[in-house]
Amino acid sequence: MARPSYLARRAGGxxxxxxxxxxxAAELFQLPLLRVSLRTSDFAEARRRLVDNLGWVLELIEAPDLEAIGTVFDxxxxxxxxxxxxxxExxxxxxxxxxxxxxxxxxxxxxxxxxxxxRFPEIPGRWVxxxxxxxxxxSSITRLTARRSYEAxxxxAREAFNEGWEPAPNKAPALRPETLDPIAMLDRLVQDAVGRRMAQLAPGNLAPVAAPTIVPAETGNPNEPAKSDGSTATTPDRMSILLQEFLRPAGRKRQHTMKGRGEAEAVVQFAIxxxxxxxxxxxxEEKWKLLDDALPDIPNRDNIPREFSQTLFQRFKYAETHGWKDLVRVTTTTIQSRYWGGLYKFLDFVIEQKLYAGPRPKFVCIDPENLAPLPRDAFDDTELLQLLQQPLFTGCKNRLHVWQxxxxxxQSHIYxxxxxxxxxGMRPGEVGQLKCADIRTDGEFYYFDLRPFDARSGRVALKDLRNLKTNAxxxxxxxxxxxxxxxxxxRMQDLIDKxxxxxxxxxxxxxxxxGTVRWSQPLSKSWQYVKKLLKLSRADLTLYSTRHLMADWLDNEAIAQRTRDRILGHANDVRGRYGRKGILDPEIAAKIEALEPAVIKQMRxxxxxxxxxxxxxxxTVLKTY
Known part of the structure; x- marks a missing residue:
């Protein structure tokens, strides 16, 4: 049968x-040929799908410009x-x-x-x-196809059985003795052991005996069997071996995200x-409970000599030996997010790998002496102005000594x-990732576009997404x-020109x-330095106080909660996930840009x-790029 026009096939595909x-059309599409996959290797089905697609394809190649093509798509x-x-299908x-x-x-x-x-304002919504x-x-067709194959x-199998076919009989299981005879069992074990030993002593099988190796308590487990070379043999399913597998870089193998595994290493090592x-x-269950009881007894590093604070277990033993007189307990947030969260992540890994068949333990133990988390507060006006009066903003010594x-x-990256x-109100890590292309305008307002990717241009690979703290x-x-x-x-234009x-x-x-990347470190280190320089001793004043400051300004201007959450990137309820995903409403954008309390006027x-x-x-202007 002759192949219809416009129908082609990849070799064997x-x-x-x-x-x-x-x-x-070639200039418009920037292609000499337009190819459209028909997703089938069956010739008869390909002819039908060719007819289905030919109509809209001809409309596209006959369109004179992008507007006409947009009309077809609309x-x-x-x-x-x-x-x-x-x-x-x-x-x-x-x-x-x-x-x-x-x-x-x-x-x-x-x-x-x-x-x-x-020109086509409804296309983005319809596209989604x-x-x-x-x-x-x-997804539905895939499930239906699998079900059809199973039913077929x-x-x-039923038809074959009706025609006389019978499945191969299963191998009969070994019979177990009805009664346990301890004497007979011991005799069999002794006979087996003697037989193996006699085989080892046969001529030609003798080998020099390695001297026993004493394993220090700090570097190995004395209960481990010794290898032939005298070193300690490690059982593959011990926690230490599983921890190595847990931390192994993913490479190109497809698997769950590695995010957070490095943070879990310390607490898993403590469990080991x-x-x-x-x-x-x-x-x-008893061992998990012992571990749960021990986690709140890990002290903070404060007042512990450096040589006794390298690991969580060293800190735990130091507190157990010297008492808690000068020591400080960690916060409940550390226990819940770092300790419990790290152990749960490790346990999920070993359960997924089918290496642990028991129930997933639940950690609940908190000591009354553990510290409550410290809430962050916004900058006071005097603290903010004190920061902006520093040489970094008014005139400094050189590129390196910006605080003198x-x-x-x-105007460096710190500035x-x-x-x-x-x-x-952006997070420091978000600022460090900014690209020149992230500064955009709708013709009236300028804005930072922090979306992981532009959904209106289609999907992108996961590896190309922006590294964000949360989906919000x-x-x-x-x-x-x-x-x-x-x-x-x-600055943006200079960098684009370069x-x-x-x-x-x-x-x-x-x-x-x-392997995870953190972008906040340069600004965080500068903040720690300038906080000491300015003698800002308030415990709830951190670099994140800038976000609380912006939240305070938005609250004072009576900005809607949904808009506030979207500006600060906070997770909200399901209602906040619906609505326009692009730039804010112009009236709201104008109101936000007009934020100018008294302290901002002084800043300006x-x-x-x-x-x-x-x-x-x-x-004298010094550029840093």
């Missing part, structure tokens, strides 16, 4: 629709969404092919600066509904040291980090006018043992005074 584009998306989720294949072309259209429109959202319907249909196998590195199957007065104006945290941290934040007046947009992607290229990330005067001096030559 699936069929696809292929059309050579004319000159105008009409088709409305029709697809109104029909609901597809009920069969054939219709799903058509929709998936169409989904791929819509995604490519979004990319081309963005590259060419065509604002399709303004369309993709969700496809995902739901794909059952039917064939406290329980004597038992086999995982030896852990009973001098004649240089250095911008403090100001962005104060005027936006993906958001857009209006940029306060003070930041723009201080030259943030100029082909630099990051907004703060000098901001170095900290990579932890488990101080910061712009130094900036104006630098522009006039009174301070």
């Amino acid at each position: 699936r069929y696809f629709l292929q059309i050579r584009l004319g000159k105008r 009409v088709r998306l409305r029709a697809y969404v109104d029909r609901g989720s597809p009920a069969d 054939r219709l799903l294949a058509e929709r998936c092919a169409f989904e791929n072309e819509v995604r490519r259209y979004f990319t081309r429109a963005q590259e060419r600066g065509y604002a399709y959202q303004k 509904d369309f993709v969700d319907q496809n995902k739901a249909a794909e 196998g059952r039917r064939e 040291d406290f329980l004597g590195d038992p086999r995982i199957d030896e852990l009973t 007065p001098g004649g240089y104006f250095v 911008w980090g403090f100001l962005i945290c104060i005027l936006t 941290a993906g958001r857009v934040i209006p940029i306060h006018p003070i930041l723009i007046e201080l030259g943030l947009l100029d 082909k630099e992607e990051r907004l703060f290229p000098e901001w170095e990330a900290y990579i932890r043992k488990d 005067k101080m910061l712009l005074s130094a900036k104006n001096r630098a522009d006039a030559g009174g301070l």
Whole structure:
């Protein structure tokens, strides 16, 4: 049978629709050929799917420009969404092919600066509904296919049985003695042991006997069997071996996230040291309870000599030996999030690997002497102004000594980090990850786009997502006018001209043992230094107090709770997850940008005074990029 036009097939694989584009369409699509997968290797089915897809494909290649293509997509998306989720694989294949072309259209429109959202404002919402319907249909069809295959196998087995086929009989289990004879059992064990020993003593099997090795208590377990080379043999399913597997880098193997495993290492090692590195199957309810009782007795590092504070178990033993007179207990937050959370993460790993068959223990023990968590508070106006009067903001010694007065104006990553945290409420780790492309505008307002990716351009790989604290941290934040007046947009443009992607290229990330990246360290270290410099002794004043300060300003302006949560990146109830996902309403954005209590007016005067001096030559400008 002749193959229809436009139908092609990969060697030994699936069929696809292929059309050579004319000159105008090739320039528009930036492709000489347009190919659409038909998701089948069956010729008859491929012919049917070719007819299904040919209509909208011809509409696309005949469209003269991006606006006309957008019209095609707008009409088709409305029709697809109104029909609901597809009920069969054939219709799903058509929709998936169409989904791929819509995604490519979004990319081309963005590259060419065509604002399709303004021309077709309903496309983004319909696109999300369309993709969700496809995902739901794909899961449903997959389950249905698996069920059909299972039922077909059952039917064939019944037919074969009716025709005389019988399954192979199972091997009869070994008979167990009805009564236990201890004398007979001992005789068998002795005979087996003697037989193995005689075989070892046979000529040609004799080997020199290795001298016994004494294993120090600090480096091994004296109960372990010795290897032939004299070293200690480690049983594969002891907790120490499982901890190594737990911390092993993921590489390219697909598995659950490694996030948080490095933080769990310390408390799992404590369990190993406290329980004597038992086999995982030896852990009973009583041993888990002993461990639960011991966790609150791990003291803080304060007042413990360095040589006795390297591990949690050393700190535990130091408190047990010397008493609690000068020691401080950890907070309940540390016990619950770090200790219990780390052990739960390790236990979930060994249970998932089917290495532990017992029930997952529950840790509940808290000592009344454990400290309550310390709530953070916002900056007072005097503390905030005291910070902004420092040489970093008014004129410093040089690039390195930014906290010492001098004649240089250095707008470093530390300079911008403090100001962005104060005027936006962003987390320090979020500031360190900012890219030049994250500063956007809708034509009237500038904002930071902290969303993990632009959903209107389609899906992206997990490895390309922004590293956010929570799902709620993906958001857009209006940029306060003070930041723009201080030259943030100029910095962005200079870096773009230099082909630099990051907004703060000098901001170095900290990579932890488990491979996770932390971006807050440079700003956190600077805060610890300046807090001592300014003698700010208030215990509830931290770098995160900048977020509480922004929350306080928003509350004073009576900003809606949903808007407040989205600006600060707080998790909220289910109602907060619905609604427009793009830039805030212009009226709300204008109200937020107009935030200017008395302390911000003083901030503006101080910061712009130094900036104006630098522009006039009174301070020498030093760039850090």
